[in-house]
Amino acid sequence: MSLIEVRDLTKDYRLNVKKRGLLGAVQSLLVPEYKLKRAVDNINFSIEKGEMVGFIGPNGAGKSTTVKMLTGILSPTSGSIMMGGLSPHKDRKKNASRIGAVFGQRTQLWWDLPVADTYDLLRYIYRIPEKKFEQNMEMFNDLLGIQEFMSQPVRQLSLGQRMRADIAAALLHDPEIVFFDEPTIGLDVVAKEKIREFIKKINAEKNTTMLFTTHDMLDIEKTCKRMIIIDQGTIIYNGTVEQIKERYGRSRTLVAEFAQKLDRIDLPAGVELIDQKDNKKYLKFNRDEIQVSGLIAELTSKYNILDLTVTEPEVEAIIREIYEGGIDFDKGISGDSKKSLSEQYCVPC
Amino acid sequence: MYRVDYFAGVINTLVMIFVNIAIWKAIYEADDNLGGVQLKVVMTYIALAFLMQCIFVMEDYFIESKVTSGLISSDLLKPISFRAYVFSYNVGSSVFRVLMQLLPTLVISIFLFKLLPPFSTEMGILFFFSAVLGYLVLYCLNFIVWMSSFWFYYTFSLVTIKDALVMVLSGALIPLWFLPQWLFNFVKLTPFESIFFTPISIYLGQVPAADIKTAIIKQVAWIVVLALAGHLLWNAAKHKLVLQGG
Amino acid sequence: MEHKKFSKLELLKLSLKYSKLNLKCTLEYKFDRFFTTLAVFVREMVSIAVMYLILTRVISIKGWQMNEMFFLYSFLFLSYCIFIFLFTGIRDFDNMVYTGELDRYLIRPLGLLYQVISARVDYCATIGHGAVGVILFLSTYNSVGIDWNFRNIVYYILALLGGVIIQTSLFMVSSCFSFWAVRTTNLRNLIFFNSRRFAGYPISFYPGIVQKMLIFAVPFAFVSYFPSEYFLHKPDLSVFWHGCLYLTPVVGIIMFTLVYIFWRLGLKSYSSSGNSMY
Structure with missing residues (x-):
């Protein structure tokens, strides 16, 4: 059995329908009317021990709701979650000692105190044995360099330092499963890279299972093998990061630098001029329809070309296209079919 | 939620x-003519004091929030004077309170607590005039306290x-x-007396007609003194802001 | 890691740890916190000052003298001071929901209420209110004719603790609404602090409706009036049932039980809806 097993998970929210006007306000007070909103719609997936999985989807797709159910904050409407044999909501406290969480936008560190004080408190909260605590502190210091700002109040730390300290805080008790919510938000490229490296190292060393929700696709590309895409409450993709590039990243761009500036060029059918700069021209085509070698041969035979490069789209561009509906999804791949969102009105008796 | 706060405000004053x-x-109960003042007079005094309090509410942390957030620098560049802006903001919300809170509370109070009418029509008009001056005294006093946010981070205390x-x-x-007499004598030397006590005393006819003029001149004098002090603080604050470069 | 239940001792130690960190935070801003404490003290002294000014003028109201009234008032401040020292988190609960701190508590291996209570201590309010209470108590306990024998001391302590629980329950009712994302803080402060101000005077001063409110709705009568009547036996007690003198802890326990059920209900609703849609 996998470490995390999610079966037929569904979550409905009850939204208050507010009526307008004074009479409406009184009415909604006496006979409240609710609207059911399905945030997560019958999803299934499983995650093995030691896996790193990216959870992505547009805002309001249901990924935070799913994560909140996985951490035990929210209870499912129906379906089940099993995390190493425990239900996160029903066995909240037991489960909590095995998980850790990093919320990039909210710190769990005490704002006015040095980082060391929070760590000391967490040692009590998670009952971390002295020896393990010291080992971990040493390891985090080697990898993250937290020692240099250990005695500074958190409010004086830079965002990068704070994020490193926060990640260490979430990992201090050697959790089996760690949730990362926007772990690199607001950081510069170097700091982002440092954090990704660290996360990968921890995963390799401790075989920690990790789940990421982030808007930064690079976070996912660089750390996760697998990703789950959620949209409108259902899983629309569940597979490797490689595979999505393979399947949906069919377009290629050929950048050709010509010896002189050309006003117009003859292009074979299926090749599109998308941009030009100085002597460079950007040509987009579908790799299934047109062979790169053929295209290059044709161009070099007609024109004097100085330089050529072919680029493939980044995952981010593919995902953006998926959200925007530009890519027609091959439903077979993830096993889940996209259902329409059900919204019902109901008045309690 | 605002609606709840609004009704709560009306009910709070009444309670x-x-x-x-x-x-x-x-x-x-023990003495029905305490110090020569009848219970009816004290009841009216108390009612008027609380009614005035529900209008004499000002936004105490408005300037502080501008200073701590740093927005003050850009506010100073706007064509409208910052002090005029703060003043009109407070007056505006007070006028709103007069219409939305004071009027309903006043009508209910008149029936519920059998308030005495003004001592005379003339006193009624003078009361209104003096109450406006009382508001200005409080505003000028508040402004001095608000200005301290340029020097202290938090002004809560x-x-x-x-x-x-x-x-x-x-x-x-x-x-x-x-x-007690000694304390009363002391308060007479401070601007506090001018805020609530002077207008209400005029309404109740507790100030002899001959002394009303002095009482009102005293109010005006306090406004001038406090406004001047506020002005000096304001200049010092602006100077400080320029030195720090915003 | 294997999860065992926390023992009472462990929880107590952890609470002390939290208080120590809170103290450290407070001392980070010594200067500012000192003035905040002073301000709270001065603010609370306003109603005492007014009472003092009135009573220097009229000596006694309905047979109550200044020291007796101050003794009565001391109950309110002392029990509030203990309440704040132990349960600041209940006062600030709506903010915890609003900022998402509550979610953080829910992913820790500890009880929610335990964390809410332990996580915060407002030392400024504790000392500000406490100082008023201590001053009032010390200046009156000797002069109001109480024989401080064992029985009376036990009664005093129980009444004080009962008062703490009653005030805790009142604050907790308002906290519970936060589970449904209804903010009641302004309304709560209005009702709580005004009622407390009224309860600073013997309730026999008030018309029946206010008395009933202070007995049944916002039962401050059991925090200050009845406990002090137990010691003072003023004639105005005769209109009330004598058993009320002993009811303070009972009222506290009943209120807390009911509120706790409401709390569980709120928590259940919270875990099914969260604090926002997504």
């Missing part, structure tokens, strides 16, 4: 008047202590004529 009147009734002094010494909770 405060009701309970304070009950306390004064209990006090008057100063604002709270100022509020406490105003409550006790301006006659907002207890008619000043019940104060």
Whole structure:
């Protein structure tokens, strides 16, 4: 059995329908009317021990709701979650000692105190044995360099330092499963890279299972093998990061630098001029329809070309296209079919 | 939520008047002419004091939030004077309170607590005039406290202590004529008396006609003095802001 | 890691740890916190000052003298001071929901209520209110004719603790609404602090409706009036049932039980809806 097993998970929210006007306000007070909103719609997936999985989807797709159910904050409407044999909501406290969480936008560190004080408190909260605590502190210091700002109040730390300290805080008790919510938000490229490296190292060393929700696709590309895409409450993709590039990243761009500036060029059918700069021209085509070698041969035979490069789209561009509906999804791949969102009105008796 | 706060405000004022009147009734049980003042007069005093309090509410942390967020620098560049902006903001919300809170509360109070009418029509008009001056005295006093946010990060302590002094010494909770003589003499030397006590005393006819002019001149004098002090602080604050470069 | 239940001792130690960190935070801003404490003290002294000014003028109200009234008032401040020292988190609960701190508590291996209570201590309010209470108590306990024998001391302690629980319950009712994302803080402060101000005077001063409110709705009568009547036996007690003198802890326990059920209900609703849609 996998470490995390999610079966037929569904979550409905009850939204208050507010009526307008004074009479409406009184009415909604006496006979409240609710609207059911399905945030997560019958999803299934499983995650093995030691896996790193990216959870992505547009805002309001249901990924935070799913994560909140996985951490035990929210209870499912129906379906089940099993995390190493425990239900996160029903066995909240037991489960909590095995998980850790990093919320990039909210710190769990005490704002006015040095980082060391929070760590000391967490040692009590998670009952971390002295020896393990010291080992971990040493390891985090080697990898993250937290020692240099250990005695500074958190409010004086830079965002990068704070994020490193926060990640260490979430990992201090050697959790089996760690949730990362926007772990690199607001950081510069170097700091982002440092954090990704660290996360990968921890995963390799401790075989920690990790789940990421982030808007930064690079976070996912660089750390996760697998990703789950959620949209409108259902899983629309569940597979490797490689595979999505393979399947949906069919377009290629050929950048050709010509010896002189050309006003117009003859292009074979299926090749599109998308941009030009100085002597460079950007040509987009579908790799299934047109062979790169053929295209290059044709161009070099007609024109004097100085330089050529072919680029493939980044995952981010593919995902953006998926959200925007530009890519027609091959439903077979993830096993889940996209259902329409059900919204019902109901008045309690 | 605002609606709840609004109704709560009206009910709060009514309950405060009701309970304070009950306390004064209990006090008057043993002696129905305490210090030569009838219970009816004290009841009206208390009601007026609480009614005025519900309008004399000002945004104590407005300037502080501008200073701590740094928005003050860009506000100073706007074509409208910052002080005029703060003043009109407070006056505007007070006018709103007059319409939305004071009027309904006043109407209910008149029926519920059998308030005395003004001592005379003339006194009624003078009361209104003096109450506006009282508002300005409080505003100028507040402005001085607000200015301290340029030097201290948080002004909670100063604002709270100022509020406490105003409550006790301006006659907002207890008619000043019940104060021990030495304290009353002291309060007469401060601007506090001008805020609530002077207008209400005029309404009740407690100020002899000959002394009204002095009382009102005193109010105006305090406005001038406090406004001047506020002006000096404002200049110092602007100077400080320029030195720090915003 | 294997999860065992926390023992009472462990929880107590952890609470002390939290208080120590809170103290450290407070001392980070010594200067500012000192003035905040002073301001709270001065603010609370306003109603005492008004009472003092009135009573220097009229000596006694309905047979109550200044020291007796101050003794009565001391109950309110002392029990509030203990309440804040132990349960600041209940006062600030709506903010915890609003900022998402509550979610953080829910992913820790500890009880929610335990964390809410332990996580915060407002030392400024504790000392500000406490100082008023201590001053009032010390200046009156000797002069109001109480024989401080064992029985009376036990009664005093129980009444004080009962008062703490009553005030805790009142604050907790308002906290519970936060589970449904309804903010009641302004309304709560209005009702709580005004009622407390009224309860600073013997409730016999008030018309029946206010008395009933202070007995049944916002039962401050059991925090200050009845406990002090137990010691003072003023004639105005005769209109009330004598058993009320002993009811303070009972009222506290009943209120807390009911509120706790409401709390569980709120928590259940919270875990099914969260604090926002997504």
